[in-house]
Amino acid sequence: MNTRVLSRRELNRAFLQRQQLLRREPGSAAELIERLVGLQAQAPLAAYVALWSRLENFDPAELSSLMTARQAVRASLMRATIHLVTGDDCLRLWGLVHPVADRGLRGSFGKQLAGADVDAVVAFGAELLSREPYSRARLRDVLGERWPDWDANALAYAVSYLTGTVQVTPRGVWGKTGPAALQTIESWLGRPPVPDPSIDALVLRYLAVFGPASVADVQTWSGLTKLREVVDRLRPGLRVYADEDGRELFDVPDGPLPDPGTPAPVRFLPEYDNLLLSHADRRRVNPAGRPVPLPPGNGAAIGTVLIDGDYRADWRHHRGTSLQITPHEPLTADEQQAVAAEATELLGLIGSADTPVVVGQSPK
Structure with a gap:
């Protein structure tokens, strides 16, 4: 069988529809955040503009309420960058993407941490962050005092990268300001991360809202590596296409492919x-x-x-x-x-x- 080739325009319109950018649609902020597997939120208020572009009659108070009720959080997840996700997704995702944080720490601070007992530092820092929020500067001061022979800044990053943390409110709440203060996922949400989350389910969720996509695309989004074996395991249940350069693209069976002539609004x-x-x-x-x-x-x-x-x-x-x-x-x-x-x-x-x-x- 010949593999169907999707043009750039077809991929564009499929992506926009799945991202709810061909037309604003009704629904709740929580539902959309979870369907999109989170929103990039390195900038504290970015998610408000992202939701406004995708939802009918979006009210910033809706997202603010989710955050103050701890039903949505900003946490370092995909690509080791801050994403806004639902509390439930935070507990699911951390167990899958924490290797990205580990790799990022080694790449950025490996030399500074040479000889340091990173496990002991992370255990001590996690205990601190389980009690109350700490800014990275405050964490750096405490860790530097306890381990004066090691790079205090690198120690603080080791704790924030490897512990699994959220940036607590009021930071990220519309109309308010606050420092970038960290607390452990478990202490903020009152539940531990899911111990054995499904990587297969994560890849399928990605394809549903970012597909059709290549293995390299999934890896770029998540920051994870070696996902070819996951996609190959899922292949019998996926639709397979090619792009105009011959790259293999994968999609969920019910992924929409709108007419490439569909108008796309500003x-x-x-x-x-x-x-x-x-x-x-x-x-x-x-x-x-x-x-x-x-x-x-x-x-x-x-x-x-x-x-x-x-x-x-x-x-x-x-x-x-x-x-x-x-x-x-x-x-x-x-x-x-x-x-x-x-x-x-x-x-x-x-x-x-x-x-x-x-x-x-x-x-x-």
């Missing part, structure tokens, strides 16, 4: 949305291969813009002054109008309706 995304980070081959939404050179922010003041389904502009909110859109290529008059209209809607979330929207000119 969508504003927060900085580093998972849409831009979750494939080894990112051309399905970033055909020009543009980097995302955004300075770190709070997640609700800067981001990227999808136009006809592709990353073609950046946005920045200058509070009290303007919402500036910077295209990477010329826009048609209709595209400029659509971008300005969606920007005005975004201001209903992050600013005020009377803030000017400025659609700039692209570089020649």
Whole structure:
């Protein structure tokens, strides 16, 4: 049998539909967060913009309530970066992705930790974080005093990488501020992580919302390696396609493949949305291969813009002054109008309706 080849446009529209970006849909924030296997949340307020772009009538208070009730948390998970996930998913995911944190620690601090009793440090640090939240700076001071002959900064990272922690509220709560303070997953959620979570189930969940995708794509999203054997085990129950370069792509049996001619509305995304980070081959939404050179922010003041389904502009909110859109290529008059209209809607979330929207000119 000949393998069906999916065009870039087909992959783009399938991805947008599964990410709920072809149209906003009704539903709860918790349901969508879990269906998407979390949202990138390195910036504390990024998830609010991500949900606003995907849900009908999204109210930031809904997510804030989930976080203060500890039903949703920000934790270091996929790719050893901060993701917003439901509490249940946090308990499932940590047992699968903690090897990524271990590898990241060795890569970043292996030399500084040479000769250190890392197990003893992590056990001591975990005990501290089980009692109350600690900032990494405070953790560094305590650990440095106890083990003065070792690099205190590396010790603090060892604890935060290997223990399994969440960033506690009020950080990440809409309209509030707070330090990046860490507490163990178990003490914050009142339950231990799942002892033997299913990697097969995780791969299937990824394919359902990011597929069709290659093995390399799954590994890029998760940070895990050696997933070929997992996909091969699942292969009899998967649909198999190829991309235009001949790479093998896998999909769940009921994964939607909408008509490639389906219109894609303008969508504003927060900085580093998972849409831009979750494939080894990112051309399905970033055909020009543009980097995302955004300075770190709070997640609700800067981001990227999808136009006809592709990353073609950046946005920045200058509070009290303007919402500036910077295209990477010329826009048609209709595209400029659509971008300005969606920007005005975004201001209903992050600013005020009377803030000017400025659609700039692209570089020649």
